[in-house]
Amino acid sequence: xxxxxxxxxxxxxxxxxxxxxxxxxxxxxxxxxxxxxxxxxxxxxxxxxxxxxxxxxxxxxxxxxxxxxxxxxxxxxxxxxxxxxxxxxxxxxxxxxxxxxxxxxxxxxxxxxxxxxxxxxxxxxxxxxxxxxxxxxxxxxxxxxxxxxxxxxxxxxxxxxxxxxxxxxxxxxxxxxxxxxxxxxxxxxxxxxxxxxxxxxxxxxxxxxxxxxxxxxxxxxxxxxxxxxxxxxxx
Amino acid sequence: xxxxxxxxxxxxxxxxxxxxxxxxxxxxxxxxxxxxxxxxxxxxxxxxxxxxxxxxxxxxxxxxxxxxxxxxxxxxxxxxxxxxxxxxxxxxxxxxxxxxxxxxxxxxxxxxxxxxxxxxxxxxxxxxxxxxxxxxxxxxxxxxxxxxxxxxxxxxxxxxxxxxxxxxxxxxxxxxxxxxxxxxxxxxxxxxxxxxxxxxxxxxxxxxxxxxxxxxxxxxxxxxxxxxxxxxxxxxxxxxxxxxxxxxxxxxxxxxxxxxxxxxxxxxxxxxxxxxxxxxxxxxxxxxxxxxxxxxxxxxxxxxxxxxxxxxxxxxxxxxxxxxxxxxxxxxxxxxxxxxxxxxxxxxxxxxxxxxxxxxxxxxxxxxxxxxxxxxxxxxxxxxxxxxxxxxxxxxxxxxxxxxxxxxxxxxxxxxxxxxxxxxxxxxxxxxxxxxxxxxxxxxxxxxxxxxxxxxxxxxxxxxxxxxxxxxxxxxxxxxxxxxxxxxxxxxxxxxxxxxxxxxxxxxxxxxxxxxxxxxxxxxxxxxxxxxxxxxxxxxxxxxxxxxxx
Numbered sequence: 001x002x003x004x005x006x007x008x009x010x011x012x013x014x015x016x017x018x019x020x021x022x023x024x025x026x027x028x029x030x031x032x033x034x035x036x037x038x039x040x041x042x043x044x045x046x047x048x049x050x051x052x053x054x055x056x057x058x059x060x061x062x063x064x065x066x067x068x069x070x071x072x073x074x075x076x077x078x079x080x081x082x083x084x085x086x087x088x089x090x091x092x093x094x095x096x097x098x099x100x101x102x103x104x105x106x107x108x109x110x111x112x113x114x115x116x117x118x119x120x121x122x123x124x125x126x127x128x129x130x131x132x133x134x135x136x137x138x139x140x141x142x143x144x145x146x147x148x149x150x151x152x153x154x155x156x157x158x159x160x161x162x163x164x165x166x167x168x169x170x171x172x173x174x175x176x177x178x179x180x181x182x183x184x185x186x187x188x189x190x191x192x193x194x195x196x197x198x199x200x201x202x203x204x205x206x207x208x209x210x211x212x213x214x215x216x217x218x219x220x221x222x223x224x225x226x227x228x229x230x231x232x233x234x235x
Numbered sequence: 236x237x238x239x240x241x242x243x244x245x246x247x248x249x250x251x252x253x254x255x256x257x258x259x260x261x262x263x264x265x266x267x268x269x270x271x272x273x274x275x276x277x278x279x280x281x282x283x284x285x286x287x288x289x290x291x292x293x294x295x296x297x298x299x300x301x302x303x304x305x306x307x308x309x310x311x312x313x314x315x316x317x318x319x320x321x322x323x324x325x326x327x328x329x330x331x332x333x334x335x336x337x338x339x340x341x342x343x344x345x346x347x348x349x350x351x352x353x354x355x356x357x358x359x360x361x362x363x364x365x366x367x368x369x370x371x372x373x374x375x376x377x378x379x380x381x382x383x384x385x386x387x388x389x390x391x392x393x394x395x396x397x398x399x400x401x402x403x404x405x406x407x408x409x410x411x412x413x414x415x416x417x418x419x420x421x422x423x424x425x426x427x428x429x430x431x432x433x434x435x436x437x438x439x440x441x442x443x444x445x446x447x448x449x450x451x452x453x454x455x456x457x458x459x460x461x462x463x464x465x466x467x468x469x470x471x472x473x474x475x476x477x478x479x480x481x482x483x484x485x486x487x488x489x490x491x492x493x494x495x496x497x498x499x500x501x502x503x504x505x506x507x508x509x510x511x512x513x514x515x516x517x518x519x520x521x522x523x524x525x526x527x528x529x530x531x532x533x534x535x536x537x538x539x540x541x542x543x544x545x546x547x548x549x550x551x552x553x554x555x556x557x558x559x560x561x562x563x564x565x566x567x568x569x570x571x572x573x574x575x576x577x578x579x580x581x582x583x584x585x586x587x588x589x590x591x592x593x594x595x596x597x598x599x600x601x602x603x604x605x606x607x608x609x610x611x612x613x614x615x616x617x618x619x620x621x622x623x624x625x626x627x628x629x630x631x632x633x634x635x636x637x638x639x640x641x642x643x644x645x646x647x648x649x650x651x652x653x654x655x656x657x658x659x660x661x662x663x664x665x666x667x668x669x670x671x672x673x674x675x676x677x678x679x680x681x682x683x684x685x686x687x688x689x690x691x692x693x694x695x696x697x698x699x700x701x702x703x704x705x706x707x708x709x710x711x712x713x714x715x716x717x718x719x720x721x722x723x724x725x726x727x728x729x730x731x732x733x734x735x736x737x738x739x740x741x742x743x744x745x746x747x748x749x750x751x752x753x754x755x756x757x758x759x760x761x762x763x764x765x766x767x768x769x770x771x772x773x774x775x776x777x778x779x780x781x782x783x784x785x
Binding site: 049050051052053054055056057058059060061062063066067069070071073074075076077078079080081082084085087088092095096100101102104105106108109112121122123124125128129131132183184185186187188189190192234235 | 261262265266268269270273274275276277278281285310313314317318319320321322414415416417418419420423424425426438451452453454455457460463466490491494498506507508509510511529638639640641644646647649650653654657660661662663664665666667670671674675676677678680681682683684685686770771
């Protein structure tokens with residue numbers, strides 16, 4: 001599935017909806033939910049001053065004339081799709097919404113065993129992080145997505161003390177919550193997200209709810225589907 | 236890539252690879268924010284940032300100023316340098332005894348013994364291992380603010396405070412929750428284990444140094460600066476553990492240990508530390524513990540710097556049959572193509588031991604060469620590398636690969652050159668290089684390729700000096716008025732009495748050596764120690780004088 005408007009010309013094939021529904025059912029499980037908390041970075045003195053003796057002059061600043069000359073040198077080749085780093089993707093996702101601390105460390109610990117399957121590097125970097133996906137890394141991504149989505153949209157009091165759901169509305173307001181999740185996890189502007197995709201995400205939510213998922217818990221398969229969307233897999 | 240398409244097709248998650256010609260600010264903004272800050276833009280950010288090129292440029296600038304840029308850049312450098320260490324490397328440095336009595340380690344174990352609601356306590360590890368009680372009656376315990384998480388009050392016996400200090404930083408800490416400690420970041424949680432924190436920081440030290448140089452906008456050539464290192468709280472804690480580890484065998488400048496003693500252990504980010512001595516065995520990232528231990532043979536060190544700092548590979552046609560004893564590889568047919576360059580380059584590292592003998596102490600200076608230039612130490616090798624444009628070009632290639640997700644095409648040589656010249660022209664500002672790429676029209680294109688570059692641009696050529704940063708010589712320069720008054724910066728070492736260094740005391744000598752001097756001053760190699768505005772003024776004056784008097 002590609003959720004952006006760019007591919008909305010093609011209707012979602014029925015088989016794809018079935019697969020998504022299946023995925024939704026697969027991901028259903030029991031979660032306790034809490035209210036939202038978010039966190040964003042900000043400007044700061046990023047690094048403390050040099051210890052010891054001075055390191056001398058700083059490098060230069062923006063040189064607009066010279067930069068314009070660089071930008072005038074064109075190329076016919078667009079960028080390549082970039083895979084989010086398999087070693088840091090989980091931490092980065094969590095830290096968008098959660099303060100660093102014990103609960104984040106424990107949550108990362110829960111998916112650590114999948115890091116190498118995701119395509120992560122080993123301690124010495126003799127194995128480099130994978131830059132593309134294969135069947136193994138996609139299956140591992142599915143498992144990790146399920147765990148992380150639980151901690152984001154339907155955190156459990158015993159495993160995620162103090163955490164609340166990141167969803168902005170009551171569990172019954174599926175439209176707001178699904179649109180929010182789609183924007184945050186795919187990262188595109190809401191206006192670029194295809195209405196057909198929103199409809200199929202609602203179908204996944206409904207399937208999870210009818211399978212017994214309660215409240216925010218029914219959003220876990222929606223969240224996992226979004227993490228596995230092509231737009232999220234490659235930037 | 237084909238596997239990806241196949242997998243996605245199986246899952247029903249197909250997507251279009253069609254190329255959308257032209258600029259797409261939203262797509263570019265999403266990519267820029269994710270790569271530079273590790274997060275996705277919100278709708279509100281799109282509404283202000285993806286409106287025009289100007290607003291997009293401002294958004295990219297804000298990403299470079301965001302504190303999260305440090306984290307993504309640290310990871311970028313970890314990948315570029317490929318340096319990381321497993322936990323057992325720390326054990327090589329463990330002291331087996333401190334006063335002739337075996338196993339007398341000053342280790343304490345910290346945690347909430349008996350449940351998460353119990354108070355946080357730190358006790359001698361040896362008492363826990365013996366299965367004894369936690370050391371002293373609970374009423375004797377006193378609260379201390381621990382160095383790894385100052386807002387935590389840890390309860391501990393007076394004997395522990397006496398030996399480990401008020402913040403416990405003089406002792407090695409073990410956690411009773413190892414699983415959580417492995418994934419904890421220093422300063423963010425009460426769970427801390429010195430073993431994991433120290434080895435992770437030592438493994439990242441080279442990346443941390445380069446990241447701090449780039450974030451603080453020092454010239455990127457400083458990543459190879461003799462006498463420059465980087466440390467965070469965990470490494471400072473480690474250097475303070477002389478009774479626990481053989482710190483002296485790391486060949487640390489005593490000045491570093493002195494400075495560390497006065498610094499905070501709570502720094503979660505690497506900060507730069509520059510000593511006043513010109514250390515010939517030191518060369519920034521290449522002589523961090525992580526680099527030397529990870530690349531533990533001299534040939535490996537040479538090979539890796541050739542690959543990672545100059546973007547070049549040693550490749551040769553191998554002989555069909557390897558001789559059993561090829562003799563001197565530098566001249567043996569089939570071997571010499573690589574080893575005639577690799578082995579002399581490796582000799583620069585002879586000042587350091589190999590493998591676990593890294594700690595065996597420094598050897599004498601060597602007489603070797605690389606890229607047609609002779610040198611006797613790692614510091615001089617760093618100068619040779621910094622003085623070659625290939626270093627700047629390689630940095631551009633690495634940054635381009637990170638942001639664009641692909642290599643340069645053969646047809647993009649002019650673009651690579653113009654980015655390299657811009658990078659050098661900003662006096663090696665890595666931050667401005669990133670800005671230049673993230674705002675380049677190529678980055679703004681909405682289409683995506685699969686990243687397979689079938690006709691890549693060749694490796695950066697060696698032997699080309701970095702062109703001087705653009706200097707406007709808008710008046711007449713003379714030796715007497717503009718250069719002679721400033722040469723005291725050089726003649727301290729380059730005097731007429733010196734037998735080992737070229738004299739730079741006369742006009743004729745400056746005419747002969749001025750070009751070399753300009754390059755060395757421009758790249759920050761000379762004079763030793765920190766560059767400053769006086770050095771820059773001399774460099775500009777010599778450059779203009781030589782331009783006007785060819």
